[in-house]
Amino acid sequence: MADAVKVSPARRVLGVVLVLLLVAAAAGAGWWASRATLTSQVPEASGEQAAAEVVWAEASSGSVGRSLPLSTTLRQPAVPVAQNALPGVVTSVSTGEVAEGDVVYVVGETPVRVVEADAPFWRDLARGVKGEDVRPLQRLLIEEGHLGGEPDGDFGWNTERAVKAWQKDQGLEQTGVVALGELVAVSDLPAVVQLGEGIVVGRSLGGGEDSVLAPTGEREFVLVVTQEQARLIPAEASVEITFEDHRWTAVIAGSELDEFGSTTFTLTAPGGGEVCGEECGVLPNDAQVTLRSDVVIVPRVEGTTVPAAAVRTRPDGTAYLVTEDGEVEVGVRGSGQGVAVVDGVEPGTRVQVLGGTQGVQPAPAQPEPEPGQGDDSASTQEG
Known part of the structure; x- marks a missing residue:
């Protein structure tokens, strides 16, 4: 049997030191990893992060509303007004x-x-x-x-x-x-x-x-639409009809579904009677005339516009905006597609948007628009 290898006391001490160093290094790495994991899972509420949640937008002049561009048909029935009295070819x-x-x-x-x-x-x-x-x-x-x-x-x-x-x-x-x-x-x-x-x-x-x-002189204004279009038109919708430089407002007086699935809306003046009123003489005396029109689904409202997410409501139902000068009470005149028309603030006022949830980006003060531009920048009217 071979002789046992003898280890000197100095080498034994060196090995113990190396083992202790390795244990210490492993413990340090584990602490760092756990610290990094905890930091990523539990965010700290810093002042910078809280400030980033405050989004500002600038009120501007614009409008909201929605309309469908369609055609109104004027029907004027034709009847015999004379019989032939001349014999011949x-x-x-x-x-x-x-x-x-x-x-x-x-x-x-x-x-x-x-x-x-x-x-x-x-x-x-x-x-x-x-x-x-x-x-x-x-x-x-x-x-x-x-x-x-x-x-x-x-x-x-x-x-x-x-x-x-x-x-x-x-x-x-x-x-x-x-x-x-x-x-x-x-x-x-x-x-x-x-x-x-x-x-x-x-x-x-x-x-x-x-x-x-x-x-005959009798006139019937009708709006003939498809099923899909009919579903978009509420019974209370108004119709703006245009012929040359004349413009009339009509309302829906009744509707009828034909065998092909189309809907015919009968139109009258808001107070009843013919849509063209006293101006019917300007219309062509044709059996059928096509007139340009817009079906107003959401009435157009003009004024100061702000993001709808900026409008807040108090328990008593009043609405307000948070501006750089504090809370300002406003009246909401209309809204649509993320925009609201309000009374109580002027265009150019910076307002705070709730948490930026509507995707509105911070808007610092902007330069004055060029003449003829910017008046309808907040418009959401379709058509």
């Missing part, structure tokens, strides 16, 4: 918008013209005839420059002479008589007229056919 037709004295169709070589009149023509107009049906003819002759004075309803020799001059200008026989059927009365001109089914070029007419259809 139709040689020409002309439809669409017509004005006083325009030709709408021709039978043989005889033109049929529209004249603005409330009552239909019912007889030949010749010298010696008196009545209200003479006045529209006289007015036409005056406008054409063939007759002077004012319409008096008396077909005298001056009117006869004017008729002959008018017929000469048209290349017609100068009889001085306007036969029944040559004039068609339309209550309001200009207007978009239609011709009866029998008034077709090449068709032979015997008389009695419906010849001209014109709008």
